[in-house]
Amino acid sequence: MVVSNSENNNDTGGNGGTPAVVLSCIDGSHYTGAVCDYSAWLAAKLSAPLKLLHNIERSNVPAVTDFTGSIGLGSQEELLEELTALEQQRAQLLVKQGKLMLQAARNRAEDAGVGQVITCQRHDTLTESVVELEDCIRILVLGIRGEEHGDAEQGLGAQLETVVRSLHKPILVVNREFQQPQRIMLAYDGGEATRKALALIAESSLFHNLSCHLVNVGPAQAAEKLLAEASAELDKAGLAVTASHLEGNTVEALIAYQEEHQIDLTVMGAFSHNRLRDLLMGSITAKMLLKTRQPLLLLR
Structure with a gap:
């Protein structure tokens, strides 16, 4: 059975007696595949649902700038309309890109034998999401670095320490390709x-x-x-x-x-x-x- 819920920030799952989930943070970074694989392994071992989370953070969707002081009043309205349209298009593309990531991760988890997969897309920071979802989490899985680090092989993700300090549930930090633990x-x-x-x-x-x-x-x-x-x-x-x-x-x-x-x-x-x-x-x-x-x- 596959459940998909990726439309809003109200998908909190795990309430009303629903089993706690393995929450897997998907962001398109170098570690996304490994995060998905470790999450699938955990879900199978624990007989727990797997929830795939993708965040569109507000910082990734810039607000329209007011150019009143730098351009003529006659040109401002037209330019702002164009900028608004471009930013709306960019926001829509980010949503679409995230849904494609979630679909790919869901397919990967299903191929690994996970029986129940839930997808969730939220418009807030990763820290805000995991804190709000904490009561529904059995274990959190995330990569050591996010997409903002590109293919960097050193350093820690910008939100990693904040997430670890904020959450009182087990957190698996992934830093390599999947290898089944022995x-x-x-x-x-x-x-x-x-x-x-x-x-x-x-x-x-x-x-x-x-x-x-x-x-x-x-x-x-x-x-x-x-x-x-x-x-x-x-x-x-x-x-x-x-x-x-x-x-x-x-x-x-x-x-x-x-x-x-x-x-x-x-x-x-x-x-x-x-x-x-x-x-x-x-x-x-x-x-x-x-x-x-x-x-x-x-x-x-």
Whole structure:
């Protein structure tokens, strides 16, 4: 069954007992195909509907400029009419382009075996959309960079941090072509966000039959206790667990472990609640997003 709703901003799905969705952000960027593929994988593993979201942001549809001070009054009315017509045409083209993206993504998801696909086109920012739809979201999937970055291979998307800080649902950040995860790594420090991540891994069908690497970077004595407690919880859930204590710089140690053990997906806590601390000390989340070559599943 395929449901299409792409006409307005009132499509909020998930209310009235409707199952929460895997929300996939489609924008025509380099990562759109991979975002769609990871979203389809998640929807299939979780037996959840897949909702494809495309945003037309107000900044992409410029307002008509008033040229009163720079052109003669006699010419102004005619010029403004032409500009208005051009901008209306451009807005219509953006809508059409977005619908074509959504159709292509829907076809791709259906080909991957997703049973229920919903499409949604909204005229607001990505952050506004996901905040409004939060109650309907089971997991959000988006690319590490949007279409405004073109084919750039470095940097983070303009709205990525804002979205991650605004949403209190799991967020999968995609930074490579789809590769079905076989080995996951949980960067565990015992904090609130990583305890949520631990519970998610233990309880969700998403991680069944995957090899789980549990790692901690920090003082050895504290790490031993944290890893033992977390390992016991994962063992109880029937997961195959490898626990490791790492030393050195946190980000460098995690990246090295990823590469050595061919980790396909890393699960970790997201930005802290203290923006000033993140600004002064540097956010581990941001550094991991910039340096990792594997998707990150973030929890706050």
